[in-house]
Amino acid sequence: MAVIYSKPKSLADLQLHYCPGCTHGIIHRLVAQAIDDLGIEGTTIGVAPVGCAVMAYDYFKCDMIEAAHGRAPAVATGLKRSDPSNVVFTYQGDGDLASIGMAETVHAAARNENITIIFVNNAIYGMTGGQMAPTSLPGQVTQTSPYGRDTNTTGFPIRVSEMLATLDGPEYIERVAVNNVKNVKNAQKAIKKAFENQINGKGFSLIEVISACPTNWGLTPQKALEWIDEKMIPYYPLGVYKDRSAEKEVK
Amino acid sequence: MAEKVLMKGNEAIAEAAIRSGCRHYLGYPITPQTEIAAYMAKRMPKINGVFLQAESEISAINMVYGVAATGKRVMTSSSSPGISLKQEGISYIAGSDVPALIVNVQRGGPGLGGIQPSQSDYFQATKGGGHGDYHLIVLTPASVQEMADLTSHAFDLADKYRMPVMLLADGTIGQMMEPVELPEEKTSTVEKPWALTGTKMQREHNIINSLYLNTELLEKTNFERFERYKQIEENEVMYESFMMEDAEICVVSFGITARVSKNAIIEARRQGIKVGLIRPITVWPFPKQPILEAADKVKAFISVEMSMGQMLEDIKLACECKKPVHLCNRVGGMIPSPEQVLAKIVEVEGGKN
Amino acid sequence: MKTEILLAGFGGQGLLFAGKFIAYKGLVEGKNLSWLPSYGPEMRGGTANCSVILSDDPVGSPIVANPDVLVAMNLPSLDKFEKDVVPGGMIFVDSSLIERKVVRDDVKAFYIPATRLANEIGAPTLANMIITGKLIKEAGAVSYDNLDDALHKVVSAKHQNLFDLNKKAIECGYNYAD
Structure with missing residues (x-):
């Protein structure tokens, strides 16, 4: 019988701990696939965040380190500066990257640190049970915004990709989603490019992945994927926000 | 060299x-x-x-x-x-x-x-x-x-x-x-x-x-x-012992205050007071053993430090409270002077006579 | 023998540098020594002082509270530190910048118009080294021999001109008779 699908080799053969319908699993696969395609498992070091992906260090078969909440870009900087021939990536959620770790994120981008960041934006704190995130939408009901996110008292969501694209530092910023086949295919291309950029010495690449959290959104997996199209993408439009090398080619 | x-x-x-x-x-x-x-x-x-x-x-x-x-x-x-x-x-x-x-x-x-x-x-x-x-x-x-x-x-x-x-x-x-x-x-x-x-x-x-x-x-x-x-x-314990052979008072101090204390100790010796210094070089691990041994010989310890008596607690633990531990300190960026340490040594010496 | 020296003046007058030279002179002569600057938020123009201790025995506390030798290159420094000098100690005063005399009669005072002399010999920034020259002559803490060895440690060989000027300033102070 023909094998039409197999797990990427750099993804450990374990049962993931993520909730049913959560799209972390897809994103893990895309990252591992990129590592396989580029043949870099033996030279890659991954940085796991604090959040739902905290145990990602078990899932990727490359060397892994677990960082404190928000500090993954700083840890990645240390790893990369120690041996620039290695490929270093971080895998972070929205609370980790855009709230407590915003300074580390912005400054790693400003330095054009030659690392790859996979930023999973599902507009909520998952692991701690569904609190408001810096990317939670206006009006979004969470455990800590039980009446809906009130922008008068909690401010507005942060569009990380747009914000980082204003900096001169970073090489490549793209927002993708993983809620349908077409989007997953685009995400695969973007993630692979983010690793390629690092291998080619181009610098900081961040892929923001719009991801589903059915459990904490209180939706079925199918409804959650639809909610991405209906609510998330209108606020967080997909696309390339910065691609320095492509800009140069155009000029 | x-x-x-x-x-x-x-x-x-x-x-x-x-x-x-x-x-x-x-x-x-x-x-x-x-x-x-x-x-x-x-x-x-x-x-x-x-x-x-x-x-x-x-x-x-x-x-x-x-x-x-x-x-x-x-x-x-x-x-x-x-x-x-x-x-x-x-x-x-x-x-x-x-x-x-x-x-x-x-x-x-x-x-x-x-x-x-x-x-x-x-x-x-x-x-x-x-x-x-x-x-x-x-x-x-x-x-x-x-x-x-x-x-x-x-x-x-x-x-x-x-x-x-x-x-x-x-x-x-x-x-x-x-x-x-x-x-x-x-x-x-x-x-x-x-x-x-x-x-x-x-x-x-x-x-x-x-x-x-x-x-x-x-x-x-x-x-x-x-x-x-x-x-x-x-x-891995490291410490320096200074003029402790016959000491009746033991000053404990590290870093800059240990140097100040040495000046004071030399002057006190000139005045006939038998005082020495244990200078912890590792403060963790703390040199408990030398302090416990000193506790059997000296009548008191003086902790000279630029804090409100933080190391003093470790000295008390190390000497198992066998002897009193006095504090001689300055804080807030001030450094104890040799005169201040000397005065404390004289005071502690006098207290037992 | 032990000599405790306090050099004080405005930031920018080169007192830390002069102290460093004296310290190096001591090092070359095989003495024990310490050099300790005051440090603070005033980078330029505020009061600056440094303490140098030269000793045959190991140096205990590097802090100089009661100097054997005080160099005062501005009035606030003389006002502040005159009382601290040990009886029988020495005070070196830049008399081009400080009009008043030393009040105490139990110390030996030297008045050197260092800033004026520095201008006269074409080294307007080296009043510090002129007063250092006088200090070497009178205080006996370090010798006048082999100035080059110590000077090479503080003035880079790349700046021969500066080296010569520093030496000239030290000589000027050493030979100045008040």
């Missing part, structure tokens, strides 16, 4: 670190330790090393964690408020069992405090500092020569025991210049099979981590770590 050069204490730390094979320095500016960063910024690019000014102390210590995870010798330096910010990262480094050097050139606190010398981070340095059960090896230089020698020693200890080591200095020793004979060039000789170097597809992946959701496993790692700490307490 190598030629002696005149150097600031802070510069001696930096040069000694480089000679110890440290090629990665990550820091953030704060007075009074900036000479270390300035020295590294100048030297590292010329020796294929890395100097990086991070966006915060928090980031700097996490960069240290990243480099440490690859097994290379790495350091950061800061002063009291900055060291507070680094505590989270230090706890992770301790919990992940990776070696690193953290230099604290102390200044007065709490809060923003001041920029003049202090020893008031003693508790923070010796009792953990961050969250969780852990220790740092804490070395306290009292001269520019020791700034260099103990830096060199610190890297070896960090590698040997896979743990963070702190050099606990103060603004005076950091800023002063003295002749110093710089240590020999060396590199790490410890094998680091745990390091994140990339699997090269030749081994299972290494994981550097401090998360153990399995409580039994987390307990086990704590017990194991404290077994290592026990070895350190047995093997």
